[in-house]
Amino acid sequence: MQGLSEENNHFDSIIRLLELNEITKVIISTAFLRKSGLLLIKNHLIPHVDKIDFYVGIRNEITSAQALQELIDLGINPFIVDTGSSDIIFHPKIYLSISNCNKNARTIIGSANLTKRGITGNIEASIVADLNLDNNFEDINILSNINNSFENLKLKFPENVVQINSSEEIAVLLSQGRISDENLKTYISKQEDLENEPEENSRETIQSYIPKIKLKLPKITSNQNNKEASIATRLSKLNNSFELTGISNHEDIIPAGCILKWESTPLKERDLNIPQGRTTNITGSMTLRSGLSKISNFQSYFRNDLFADLHWAHSSRVSSSHLEVATAAFELIILGTNHGIFHLEIKHDPRKNTASYLQNNAMSHLRWGAAAPYIKSRELLGYTLKIYENSSGSPSPFVLVIS
Template identity: 35%
Template sequence: MSLIILLLNLLQNYFVMNFKIIGLGSNLDLENSLGNELIQIFESHEYNKVHIITAFSSLSAVNGIISLSKENKISDLTIITGIDQKGTSKEALEELLNSTAKSYIFYNPSNIIFHPKIYFFEGIDKIKVIIGSSNLTSQGLFQNMETSICVEVNKNEDLSLIKDLTQNFSSLFDLSDKNLKEISKELIEELSKLDIIPNEIDRKRSYSKSSIREKNNREKIISLFPKRKSAKINQKFKKSKFIESISDIEEDIAEVDFLDNNKEEILVWKSSALKERDLNIPTGKNTNPTGSILLKKGETENIDQRHYFRDEVFNNLDWTKDKTHNHIERALATFKIIIEDNEVGLFTLKLSHNTDIESVTYKQKNSMTNISWGKAKEFIAKPELLGKKIELFKKEDLFILKIN
């Protein structure tokens, strides 16, 4: 909060009139998040230069900023992110590397933490600066209780405030700081090997309140501190290379609302011990990564695996015939995937069902239904999951897939 105090003092000194408070407080109905403010700024087309300095970055938020910059033809985008306290993921850095942004990492190996949050926009006629508590993460921009001050200054007015800001952080604006390193593939790999940056799953895990201990004490905790409604994350900041955006589901990294409603989770299937083919891990000439898992009987009793999944588990999905193979039906379903008690995210996965009852597969009573892992594959194809089992729960039209 020291940056906010600094800015308030500067405002008093220079009496800048065009400023406002933004951020989520106790009134969620205001929809007054920094994320929504950033979207409006980008889409205003009034600025061509953007300079972001943030302590932490997540994949979804970086993806949102990059998309906004591309859609609105920002010619000059610079993003500096810290990596302290495992607050920035490897995937977020890779997203920055693969973008057109000039991207840098700031890191100090001492105990001093890099903690600023500055969003600087410059156009032909004016400059807009936002300083506050929100990191470049989807929760920080849309859901956490955060506060920021937004200041707009015309270039023909007194720019003392802007000069004070850029001088205080001069080495981060002119990119001369010795602790700044331009993001590269080699740097990312080295930081990953040194265990300084986590993958996106571990980043979420470290900031999640969904620990086993807390889940076991959930009723007691809620009796002390009641649940609060979460604000919505804009769709632009929910899309990522591994988390599908679903229009009628609002995702919260720490917890998903549908898991906390009064509907019961019903166990509909338990697999046998997972093998290489199930997890798409090729081990030899006879093991091909198909990208999918066949839904077999497993440890679920009294079912016919040829019909059970299509006719009972996934019967309410919108099934359509494949245009090329008329005996194949396709459908999409929403899955929340949890691996060893760690929530990975929400995925829209494709299901396929073979309706040909004259086929050899059917007559041999083999599985006729499969799930394609799609963008979840990078979390599934892990040797450490061999021998574990899947439990599939149904909760209305949503499915929870747990691997333990």
């Protein structure tokens, strides 16, 4: 266990693993990769660059462009693993080297990512195993399972596991928001200090060609006879219990200078565009009503107050030419995770002589667009959506928070 003594650390264990004699193959798998961690073992990787299979997770807001570039500069072409969903993480931390000398191998399997703190600073735990490959079938089977697992990963999910070969490919990943930039502060830093705004529509094409990975997961059933209470009910109970002890169950992580402008009622299937049945119409949008904010003039609030400064124009579609349409940049934060900037469309029906208006129905809608894959989750049922206005306008004038 790293952190209890200076002698037990992953850095030394990885170095010993890479110093085996006559190494024929190396496998390194890490969820998160930073340049600082890579530089610590760089000189020990160089003798084996043509023998290394390197797997690294992306779409996790930690793996960086600089770290991937360092691998390319070393002559290592890594396999990036993009699960196609921010709620599924590629998470195995495995270091393995196979030696032709004495037919042996060494592996480290545990919790340490290839970051500076992961291999030197955090409290991390792993098992280091020396494998005897000379007629020891148990050890041979362990090695085979490790090898086959990664080969099957590439075979089953070719769109999710892709080898990177150039700086140009890294630049594309960065522009799409699938990897981070170590030159920028992390999201938990003060956002007003960020000067580099993400490129327009930088994330809007990610989900179109990276399918959500389909895992075979165990089915876990409850021993209780009664059905679980709804998510909203359980959240309510949690809120009440936490409030009794003075603890908040969730603190919204938002940029400084943001002002809450509206909060929805607990989100339902229609809000999240999750059909209850095959015949249910998916609108692609969320209706903007009074919400928990109890806005009395909600029929005009979104058009004439909250989003009044946007550039509004009539819809170009003949069938909906009566609608006014505008686009705004929103920073999307779901359950504390920042998914970046999305340019989303707001639609408003200005007519006051329609049955909908006279029946006091909502006249404004927020289209999910490229953000749809992030909000189409039953796990979000019962939470609320908040719209904040960012007074600084950086990195976007509005922030959407589901919490």
